[in-house]
Amino acid sequence: MAAIDFEAAARYLKGLAPVAGYVRASEGLVVEARGVSGGEAENLAAWATQLVRRARRELGLGDPAAAVFHSPERDVAVAASGGDSIIVISKPGFGEPLLRAITGEGPRCGRCGADLSWAVILCPRCGARLPFSATHCSECGATLHWRRCPHCGAVVDDGGRPARLRERLLAPAARSLPGGGSRGPRGAHS
Numbered sequence: 001m002a003a004i005d006f007e008a009a010a011r012y013l014k015g016l017a018p019v020a021g022y023v024r025a026s027e028g029l030v031v032e033a034r035g036v037s038g039g040e041a042e043n044l045a046a047w048a049t050q051l052v053r054r055a056r057r058e059l060g061l062g063d064p065a066a067a068v069f070h071s072p073e074r075d076v077a078v079a080a081s082g083g084d085s086i087i088v089i090s091k092p093g094f095g096e097p098l099l100r101a102i103t104g105e106g107p108r109c110g111r112c113g114a115d116l117s118w119a120v121i122l123c124p125r126c127g128a129r130l131p132f133s134a135t136h137c138s139e140c141g142a143t144l145h146w147r148r149c150p151h152c153g154a155v156v157d158d159g160g161r162p163a164r165l166r167e168r169l170l171a172p173a174a175r176s177l178p179g180g181g182s183r184g185p186r187g188a189h190s
């Protein structure tokens with residue numbers, strides 16, 4: 001994992017439909033909170049800092065560290081680097097795609113090689129903004145098989161694998177945007 005750009009991550013999260021809120025913390029103190037009340041933000045910041053410290057000590061978790069906690073109502077994703085962390089509250093099933101984006105571990109386009117970690121797709125049914133590797137819409141429940149690479153236009157699945165011709169003809173591909181992050185097509189073919 002590369003170092004985490006927490007400011008870019010926060011910008012990315014702001015526009016996404018499945019994100020209920022997030023807290024950025026440094027050394028256990030709240031740096032920024034959105035969609036989370038003051039008291040809850042403080043609790044989350046302290047909890048995440050303790051959690052990461054313990055995981056590093058007891059499980060030998062490296063840096064950056066990332067984990068998702070699932071409940072029926074929501075996912076809580078934590079990404080940490082050094083003393084800084086970000087805690088993201090989202091609809092169920094979105095913790096992992098959001099963490100992959102934040103940590104830069106998202107899919108790469110199987111055709112052009114572009115890093116799609118920070119790309120966004122628009123639900124073809126309701127227009128909701130979703131992380132690139134979402135497999136369903138958090139708002140209307142639509143299943144999302146295909147999406148277009150924002151760099152080369154290839155129709156790919158949630159892992160960046162290109163669709164075969166028959167698959168391209170059978171299912172619509174969601175429109176995609178490069179996204180709010182600052183990561184470009186890192187590793188693209190030159």
Ligand SMILES: [Zn+2]
Nearest residue numbers: 109112149152
């Ligand atoms: Zn591409």
Ligand SMILES: [Zn+2]
Nearest residue numbers: 123126137140
């Ligand atoms: Zn939708």
